[in-house]
Amino acid sequence: MKVEALLFGGVAVFFGGSAALYGWWSRDPAGTAVLIVAFGMAAVVSFFCAVQYRRRGIRPQDRPDAEVADATGPLEFFPPHSPWPVVTAFGFAVAATGVVYGLWLFILGVGVLARGVLGLVFQYATRGR
Structure with a gap:
């Protein structure tokens, strides 16, 4: 993760440099804001990778003497039957339709979407206990 x-x-x-130069030179707030957001997103990914490298050290993929079996580990649990992806997709569809037809439909869609996401996240929250 260091690389x-x-x-x-x-x-x-x-x-960051592009945002500073563009903001100073063009005085365009929209383009400057977009470049600042791009800077922030790249900085967050860089910070995440640096933290993971400090926590876990070098990965088998980064070692030239590593074997394929060195990178294997336990497989995660994948649920066989779950209604929450369908609820999440329906909530997103209703929210997207609400952008066109009205605030009330958007709010309803966001509520269904939030319930679907929470269902996905906490579906097996007590599985390890």
């Missing part, structure tokens, strides 16, 4: 952290750090520096 990824440096790569995204470089991207963040590029977008």
Whole structure:
């Protein structure tokens, strides 16, 4: 993850410098805001990769002497039957339709979408106990 952290750090520096120069030179608030957001997103990814590298150390993919079996680990649990992806998709569809037809439909869709996302997140919250 060290290489990824440096790569995204470089991207963040590029977008930060571009935002500063563009904002100073053009005085365009919209383009400057977009470049600042791009800087922030690249900085967040770089920070995440750096933290993961510090916590876990070097990965098997980064070692030249590593074998394929070194990167294997336990497989995660994937639920066989879950209604929450359908509820989430329906909530998103209703919310997107609400953008066109009215605030009341958008709010209803966001409520259904939130319930679907919460259902997905907490579906197996007590599974490990």
